[in-house]
Amino acid sequence: MNAPTPSTHLAPAILQREVPDALLTTLKSRFAERCSTALVVREQHGRDESAFTTVPPPAAVVYALSTQEVAEVVTLASQYRVPVIPFGVGSSLEGHLLAVQGGISIDVSRMNQVLAINAEDLTVTVQPGVTRKQLNGAVKSTGLFFPIDPGADATLGGMSATRASGTNAVRYGTMRENVLALEVVTASGEVIRTGTRAKKSSAGYDLTRLMVGSEGTLGVITEVTVKLYPLPEAISAAVCSFPSIEAAVRTTIQIIQMGIPIARVELIDANTVRMVNAHSKLTLREEPQLLMEFHGSPASVKEQAETVQEIAAELGGNAFEWATTPEARTRLWTARHNAYFAAIQSKPGCRAISTDTCVPISRLADCLLDSVAEADASGLAYFLVGHVGDGNFHFGYLLDPNIPSERATAEQLNHALVTRALRLEGTCSGEHGVGLHKMDFLLSEAGSGAVAMMRTIKQALDPHNIMNPGKIFTL
Amino acid sequence: MNAPTPSTHLAPAILQREVPDALLTTLKSRFAERCSTALVVREQHGRDESAFTTVPPPAAVVYALSTQEVAEVVTLASQYRVPVIPFGVGSSLEGHLLAVQGGISIDVSRMNQVLAINAEDLTVTVQPGVTRKQLNGAVKSTGLFFPIDPGADATLGGMSATRASGTNAVRYGTMRENVLALEVVTASGEVIRTGTRAKKSSAGYDLTRLMVGSEGTLGVITEVTVKLYPLPEAISAAVCSFPSIEAAVRTTIQIIQMGIPIARVELIDANTVRMVNAHSKLTLREEPQLLMEFHGSPASVKEQAETVQEIAAELGGNAFEWATTPEARTRLWTARHNAYFAAIQSKPGCRAISTDTCVPISRLADCLLDSVAEADASGLAYFLVGHVGDGNFHFGYLLDPNIPSERATAEQLNHALVTRALRLEGTCSGEHGVGLHKMDFLLSEAGSGAVAMMRTIKQALDPHNIMNPGKIFTL
Numbered sequence: 001m002n003a004p005t006p007s008t009h010l011a012p013a014i015l016q017r018e019v020p021d022a023l024l025t026t027l028k029s030r031f032a033e034r035c036s037t038a039l040v041v042r043e044q045h046g047r048d049e050s051a052f053t054t055v056p057p058p059a060a061v062v063y064a065l066s067t068q069e070v071a072e073v074v075t076l077a078s079q080y081r082v083p084v085i086p087f088g089v090g091s092s093l094e095g096h097l098l099a100v101q102g103g104i105s106i107d108v109s110r111m112n113q114v115l116a117i118n119a120e121d122l123t124v125t126v127q128p129g130v131t132r133k134q135l136n137g138a139v140k141s142t143g144l145f146f147p148i149d150p151g152a153d154a155t156l157g158g159m160s161a162t163r164a165s166g167t168n169a170v171r172y173g174t175m176r177e178n179v180l181a182l183e184v185v186t187a188s189g190e191v192i193r194t195g196t197r198a199k200k201s202s203a204g205y206d207l208t209r210l211m212v213g214s215e216g217t218l219g220v221i222t223e224v225t226v227k228l229y230p231l232p233e234a235i236s237a238a239v240c241s242f243p244s245i246e247a248a249v250r251t252t253i254q255i256i257q258m259g260i261p262i263a264r265v266e267l268i269d270a271n272t273v274r275m276v277n278a279h280s281k282l283t284l285r286e287e288p289q290l291l292m293e294f295h296g297s298p299a300s301v302k303e304q305a306e307t308v309q310e311i312a313a314e315l316g317g318n319a320f321e322w323a324t325t326p327e328a329r330t331r332l333w334t335a336r337h338n339a340y341f342a343a344i345q346s347k348p349g350c351r352a353i354s355t356d357t358c359v360p361i362s363r364l365a366d367c368l369l370d371s372v373a374e375a376d377a378s379g380l381a382y383f384l385v386g387h388v389g390d391g392n393f394h395f396g397y398l399l400d401p402n403i404p405s406e407r408a409t410a411e412q413l414n415h416a417l418v419t420r421a422l423r424l425e426g427t428c429s430g431e432h433g434v435g436l437h438k439m440d441f442l443l444s445e446a447g448s449g450a451v452a453m454m455r456t457i458k459q460a461l462d463p464h465n466i467m468n469p470g471k472i473f474t475l
Numbered sequence: 476m477n478a479p480t481p482s483t484h485l486a487p488a489i490l491q492r493e494v495p496d497a498l499l500t501t502l503k504s505r506f507a508e509r510c511s512t513a514l515v516v517r518e519q520h521g522r523d524e525s526a527f528t529t530v531p532p533p534a535a536v537v538y539a540l541s542t543q544e545v546a547e548v549v550t551l552a553s554q555y556r557v558p559v560i561p562f563g564v565g566s567s568l569e570g571h572l573l574a575v576q577g578g579i580s581i582d583v584s585r586m587n588q589v590l591a592i593n594a595e596d597l598t599v600t601v602q603p604g605v606t607r608k609q610l611n612g613a614v615k616s617t618g619l620f621f622p623i624d625p626g627a628d629a630t631l632g633g634m635s636a637t638r639a640s641g642t643n644a645v646r647y648g649t650m651r652e653n654v655l656a657l658e659v660v661t662a663s664g665e666v667i668r669t670g671t672r673a674k675k676s677s678a679g680y681d682l683t684r685l686m687v688g689s690e691g692t693l694g695v696i697t698e699v700t701v702k703l704y705p706l707p708e709a710i711s712a713a714v715c716s717f718p719s720i721e722a723a724v725r726t727t728i729q730i731i732q733m734g735i736p737i738a739r740v741e742l743i744d745a746n747t748v749r750m751v752n753a754h755s756k757l758t759l760r761e762e763p764q765l766l767m768e769f770h771g772s773p774a775s776v777k778e779q780a781e782t783v784q785e786i787a788a789e790l791g792g793n794a795f796e797w798a799t800t801p802e803a804r805t806r807l808w809t810a811r812h813n814a815y816f817a818a819i820q821s822k823p824g825c826r827a828i829s830t831d832t833c834v835p836i837s838r839l840a841d842c843l844l845d846s847v848a849e850a851d852a853s854g855l856a857y858f859l860v861g862h863v864g865d866g867n868f869h870f871g872y873l874l875d876p877n878i879p880s881e882r883a884t885a886e887q888l889n890h891a892l893v894t895r896a897l898r899l900e901g902t903c904s905g906e907h908g909v910g911l912h913k914m915d916f917l918l919s920e921a922g923s924g925a926v927a928m929m930r931t932i933k934q935a936l937d938p939h940n941i942m943n944p945g946k947i948f949t950l
């Protein structure tokens with residue numbers, strides 16, 4: 001492992017490839033009003049939720065309605081050697097959607113049909129533009145649910161492409177564990193299927209897992225089959241405040257080490273509680289908090305909650321405050337998910353740079369506490385939330401885009417944090433992906449040999465480098 | 476999906492590449508007595524547990540002691556364009572170890588050190604020659620265990636390479652879900668690491684999952700980091716007999732659809748019960764049986780068992796017979812694992828051809844019952860066992876190698892079974908892999924586009940086609 005160099009948060013050498021008029025003419029004639037070159041549409045598709053966008057937008061946006069249409073666009077793009085960038089709802093965080101080499105944005109948000117609910121098999125197949133909330137609405141009557149919840153109401157295609165996870169992953173796993181099968185348009189415009197609806201398989205290379213997390217660089221995902229789970233018979237949510245972040249983290253570590261199947265265990269620090277209270281009109285104690293949820297039979301939920309309360313009490317935690325009704329639970333988790341917006345509101349005009357390290361659970365206290373100390377010492381405003389049951393947490397450094405030194409400070413803090421996480425055998429990205437912003441960190445984490453292997457795969461499957469080029473690694 | 480053509484169970488066009496004397500001389504001088512060209516050693520390394528071996532053995536066997544030594548052998552093999560075939564304990568089932576293009580067998584069974592037990596993180600890192608029983612012995616004092624149990628005391632390297640699973644997968648997942656990180660020697664002899672000890676990551680392509688299940692065709696696995704689990708506070712095992720296979724299967728389907736976290740649920744048919752009773756001196760009722768195990772807190776285990784007993788009773792199942800002591804449990808599962816040997820003993824001189832389909836759980840009854848009817852009608856002796864909670868089951872067709880028509884019948888039955896499984900959205904291989912024997916079936920299942928993508932990846936990462944060539948697909 002080499003020490004990482006600071007990530008630049010900019011595409012280093014932007015090579016805008018030309019998008020020939022002939023291609024644009026063909027696309028417009030084929031897709032009519034579903035091919036837009038309006039600046040406002042292109043700009044909306046040329047950014048994501050990450051802090052800085054200094055790249056020209058894509059030359060056009062095509063709203064595809066079918067796999068066949070995606071294949072047509074990719075085939076044309078391949079003929080003209082023009083990049084294509086798949087777009088869902090634009091909620092990614094690492095610059096994945098920026099047209100750093102120009103090209104065409106393929107918006108799949110209108111491919112939003114739930115294709116097959118197989119309740120008996122606990123699977124569902126959807127088009128890539130279906131969002132997780134839409135999916136859960138569609139399967140509600142079956143008594144099943146889709147647990148992966150990254151906060152944003154992201155699309156299943158986007159969640160697959162970034163290997164997303166979120167608050168429920170501690171119990172239900174990430175997109176890595178929950179995608180069973182995909183349909184993908186490859187760089188040549190061919191449509192392939194990976195995986196089946198069987199729960200397990202040893203039939204050849206795991207192309208499904210290769211596509212999950214490939215960030216649009218190996219193909220456009222046009223269909224996703226994921227696992228569903230029976231809605232728990234009982235759900236309890238609780239909040240517990242602690243005298244220190246350390247006490248909250250040590251409670252989490254013990255919960256995980258004991259194998260308690262907790263469904264969510266989220267940390268927010270005192271400062272973030274203040275922001276959340278102000279934004280969501282809550283009255284949580286302004287101390288470090290664990291937000292927890294337990295799923296199971298009534299007896300099992302009771303048993304889990306009792307054990308966790310004992311652990312928390314031993315480490316100085318206060319009594320649980322229960323969110324007993326579904327409404328109270330929704331309010332609690334909505335507030336948690338809105339921490340980002342609460343933080344942004346707390347410093348008008350600010351932008352947030354979000355970190356995303358994940359470490360083995362035994363290293364979590366070390367990683368988190370040292371990073372909190374550094375952030376506090378820097379004087380920069382920040383929020384702190386974490387899927388701590390997985391060893392994954394996010395600082396959001398709040399900076400004034402007009403003050404370059406704040407950005408430099410944020411970059412330094414993130415650099416120190418990633419370096420620490422890698423030293424502690426962790427990863428630079430728990431769930432946001434690499435995109436533009438973590439390419440150097442990926443190299444430090446995986447080593448040049450493994451990144452070279454990724455590049456080799458990319459070059460073999462996308463010889464003209466048209467699939468979301470310039471992401472994950474330089475080519 | 477095209478209708479599969481029968482698999483030949485033979486390497487179709489065996490191209491034995493020459494292994495130059497200069498390479499053998501170099502290997503012998505480097506590895507002395509750890510490089511063997513003795514026929515008996517080569518023959519032992521030129522076969523696996525599959526039924527037919529008609530391929531000449533590898534030219535030499537090198538017993539490697541370290542990653543560095545593996546890298547040296549691969550580097551030399553690369554220079555001479557000679558195949559290398561990794562070897563653990565030889566328990567694979569689809570011809571993975573056969574030297575169909577000649578070459579060198581790299582035996583990693585002496586690389587059997589447990590490198591790091593990280594009990595606090597529920598992870599362990601081992602060399603590839605560590606077997607699953609050895610691993611469980613090594614971690615026993617920590618109160619943790621490694622659940623993946625394919626029956627054979629396979630190595631962790633081999634289990635990773637074939638994406639193995641087995642009886643516990645219904646609750647704990649397969650090697651796909653349980654391998655966190657790998658060290659791999661690539662086709663050029665370079666050593667890379669994939670993954671970290673963090674529980675989740677979105678950092679780049681999922682090379683770990685690409686290597687898991689790649690059957691030695693992309694690299695030699697030289698280190699494996701897997702998840703461990705807390706030993707359940709309570710474990711109960713029970714046997715329940717049913718009036719029909721259908722009743723047993725429908726019970727299983729309901730268990731899974733209700734989301735009961737059963738740890739094992741194994742089907743054996745009446746005929747196999749007879750064989751197992753004779754071989755393991757048991758007195759199980761000679762009816763279709765479900766062998767089950769429940770893990771959890773005492774209350775949770777009790778609750779699971781009660782629910783399952785209710786379901787079974789409704790479908791005509793008899794009262795549970797409990798295996799209450801650890802010894803009784805071990806006896807039960809050993810008997811289950813020995814079903815293969817029990818069956819072989821029941822027909823002296825026979826060989827078994829094992830099927831390995833896996834279907835979505837709602838299709839399990841259809842797939843299984845039609846295939847039982849076909850097997851019964853054929854008159855061929857067989858055994859039937861199944862990890863039915865995952866929709867995965869194995870027929871073992873017992874045939875006299877001297878009677879060609881029996882083999883033809885077995886091939887026809889397997890062909891009909893796979894065709895049925897694929898039509899029911901399943902897979903041709905739940906856990907054994909593709910190897911030599913399922914290449915045609917893989918093509919039917921995945922389609923030519925997906926297999927072409929696998930080939931492209933293989934050619935890019937192994938341009939001289941030296942890593943266990945001739946497996947998974949033809950090149």
